[in-house]
Amino acid sequence: MTIDQNQLRLLPSIDELLQSTGGSGLIAHYSRSMTLRAIRAALAQARQDILDGSTCPSSEQLLVAAEQILQQVMRPHLQSVxxxxxxxxxTNLGRSPLSREALMAVQEVAGGYSNLEYDVETGRRGSRHTHVAALLCELTGAEAALVTNNNAAAVLLALSTLAMGREVIISRGQLVEIGGGFRVPDIMRQSGCQLVEVGTTNRTRIGDYEAALSERTALLLTVHPSNFLISGFTESTSTAALAELAHRHNLPVMDDLGSGCLLDSSQYGLTHEPMPQESLAAGADVVCFSGDKLLGGPQVGILLGKAEILARIAKHPLMRAMRIDKMTLAALEATLRHYQRDEATSHIPIxxxxxxxxxxxxxxxxxxxxxxxxxxxxxxxxxxxxxxxxxxxxxxxxxxxxxxxxxxxxxxxxxxxxxxxxxxxxxxxxxxxxxxxxxxxxxxxxxxxxxxxxxxxxxxxxxxx
Incomplete structure (x- = not known):
């Protein structure tokens, strides 16, 4: 193919395009450095097109191409779909969308200062956890509540506090893998506790837990297998039975519910999803679950349970690394208010x-x-x-x-x-x-x-x- 050198010579210089009316407009809107890079890219593409047999584009066409490049570059990477x-x-699309009220609460708090860790009544430093703790206790019947930045963090924090260097007993059938390839056994090991598996994949009885008890046992852990089903010849141990066994040996029971459903899902044509308030009533000492699944709120990990145990967890050094920010707290409180007002099914999108x-x-x-x-x-x-x-x-x-x-x-x-x-x-x-x-x-x-x-x-x- 013969290359028309005259077409290449017709290409305007970078300075000509920058100094043109259209170029000045792009500079005013996007900055000179960004416009310069876009014009260089547009000219490079035009040269390649000419080498492939095309004619030289006009200056206006080159500026349009540069603007398209700038628009693409400026398009938010994280965007609404x-x-x-x-x-x-x-999960790939961000899990639960927030309610209008939750979005408004985030905007209100994020746009200025807030009482995140300030007690306006006493004029002294406060705790960020007080903003939702009482509300969570009211909705679930818990003695106390804490919030972390996600449920995996809640599990890690609780096990680090209650079981580091000691044994945690769990059913073999509950050693699940959650999203992104993260596995419950790996999270448990990171907490410094020793995993003790009991039972089989499909059947675990209360006797299996009891046989595994030792002087090194720190707690009994149950994990809701929320992302898979085991059906057929199966048997599992109830939270109430685990609590009776644990408390007889002065041990706590921790229940990782995963989804954290505050409404009875069976009323909507679905099977019954375990609820935090049921687990607490059955005797669990610590219950944890996500905020952005069936709760319908922002990504958080919620810890509920006995006041004495949660006070210990709150004092762990990891708590600061896993705490949530003011925008997440605002969204969570607004979401919980929907449950308090019995309006979840009309206001929470999911x-x-x-x-x-x-x-x-x-x-x-x-x-x-x-x-x-x-x-x-x-x-x-x-x-x-x-x-x-x-x-x-x-x-x-x-x-x-x-x-x-x-x-x-x-x-x-x-x-x-x-x-x-x-x-x-x-x-x-x-x-x-x-x-x-x-x-x-x-x-x-x-x-x-x-x-x-x-x-x-x-x-x-x-x-x-």
């Missing part, structure tokens, strides 16, 4: 999704399909299932109605359409099953409906056969 996957607590009636989800899907068909897009609805996700209620499904676009009716591959939806300024995350692009209205916030229709229209309209 629309979850149309049907997975309610989607519970609004879980409690949504099948007919209301079907009506939304039908409206989506009708609007898309009006744009010439062959959309339809079909029955499907939503899942709770987030390591909560494994295997549990909720009936739903999905928006469906069939591969046979579009010219582009569904993978490409899904990719284009993901690459929008407001990404829409979908799923593909059996040559069909599927979107579940259950996990889409109602205020996002218009954006879903807009995104599908933009991406799919030109691919219709």
């Amino acid at each position: 629309i979850n149309a996957t049907g997975v309610i607590i989607n 519970w609004r999704m879980i409690a949504a009636r099948p007919e209301s989800v079907a009506a939304r899907a039908s409206r989506w399909a009708a609007k898309l068909r009006a744009q010439g897009i062959a959309a339809r609805t079909q029955r499907g299932e939503s899942t709770v996700g987030g390591g909560s209620l494994p295997g549990e499904m909720l009936p739903t109605t999905l928006l469906a676009i069939d591969a046979a009716l579009v010219s582009q591959s569904l993978d490409e359409i899904a990719k284009q939806l993901r690459l929008r300024s407001i990404p829409i995350i979908t799923r593909i099953l059996r040559d069909t692009l599927l979107l579940d209205p259950r996990t889409v916030l109602e205020e996002q409906d218009k954006e879903v229709i807009l995104g599908l229209t933009e991406v799919v309209e030109n691919t219709v056969k």
